[in-house]
Amino acid sequence: MIHFMKVVFAIVWKDILIEVRTKDIVISVLIFALLVLAIFNFAINPTSQTIAFVAPGILWVAVTFGGILGMNRAFFNEKENGAIYGLMSSPVSKECIFFGKMGSSLLFMLLIEAVVFPVFAVFYNFSLLVPVLIPVIVLVTVGLTCVGTLFSSMMINVRSREIMLPVLFFPMVVPLIIAGVEVTTLSVQGGSVYSKWIPFLLVFDAVVLVLAPLAFTYVLEE
Numbered sequence: 411m412i413h414f415m416k417v418v419f420a421i422v423w424k425d426i427l428i429e430v431r432t433k434d435i436v437i438s439v440l441i442f443a444l445l446v447l448a449i450f451n452f453a454i455n456p457t458s459q460t461i462a463f464v465a466p467g468i469l470w471v472a473v474t475f476g477g478i479l480g481m482n483r484a485f486f487n488e489k490e491n492g493a494i495y496g497l498m499s500s501p502v503s504k505e506c507i508f509f510g511k512m513g514s515s516l517l518f519m520l521l522i523e524a525v526v527f528p529v530f531a532v533f534y535n536f537s538l539l540v541p542v543l544i545p546v547i548v549l550v551t552v553g554l555t556c557v558g559t560l561f562s563s564m565m566i567n568v569r570s571r572e573i574m575l576p577v578l579f580f581p582m583v584v585p586l587i588i589a590g591v592e593v594t595t596l597s598v599q600g601g602s603v604y605s606k607w608i609p610f611l612l613v614f615d616a617v618v619l620v621l622a623p624l625a626f627t628y629v630l631e632e
Contacts, residue, residue: 417502421510422517435480435518443476443526451533465536466594470587473526474554477519478576481558484515485566504627512559512622519551540597549611550590553618557582560622563629586614 429435450468527547531538561578593607 414503414506417506418510418513421507422513425511425514426517429514429518435483436522439476439480439518440522440525442479443472443522444529446472446475447526447530447533461534461536463595465530465534466591468534469527469530469594470550470590472530473519473523473551474580474583474587476522476526477554477558478579480515480518480522481555481562481579482565482572482575484511484559484562505623508559508563508623508626511563512555515555515559516551519555520548523547523551542597543594546590546593546597546608546611549608549615550586553586553611553615554583556615556618556622557586560618560626560629563626586611589614 447468450472454464454468527538530536558579561575561582564578565575589607589610593611596607
């Protein structure tokens, strides 16, 4: 277990160092998500009557559509520099590689959300100071990055991966996005989110965290 965590941390740390030097993922995803928020802000003319209904959907659309840009580049450096073959031939399990890549994607997404959510609150005059939102954000982001990492690995050798990845990714995460929107709406309106949506998020994450690493092993070998 200790060896497993060391390998995962090494892969995450490698991706962090690359991102610090290049700033390819965080900057592009952050700019895209902020642009989506700004465009919707001008498009819908938010008022106190409409904002409570549309704001949660706008928030998660911005995060998800921005996140797909980062997922597209999750294995970009490994593919361009031939490092993917080094990872495949290294004496570590494929699950270590999966969780390492997923961990770095999760870290980048949480960092982006830490900026996007306060900006969203300012743009739409929408308070997100609800304690239950923190675990919800983490649960939704874990599910998004887990599914995204798997499909990103499938697109390594696909020429039109910028098109194919969203086509495969979004149908899989639609239930997750719906749950995130519903929980966000209920939490800011003072409703109960524990009866249905929180258990759904927990089950969704548990399923994909088990199945995605197993599928990743076969995908990487192909």
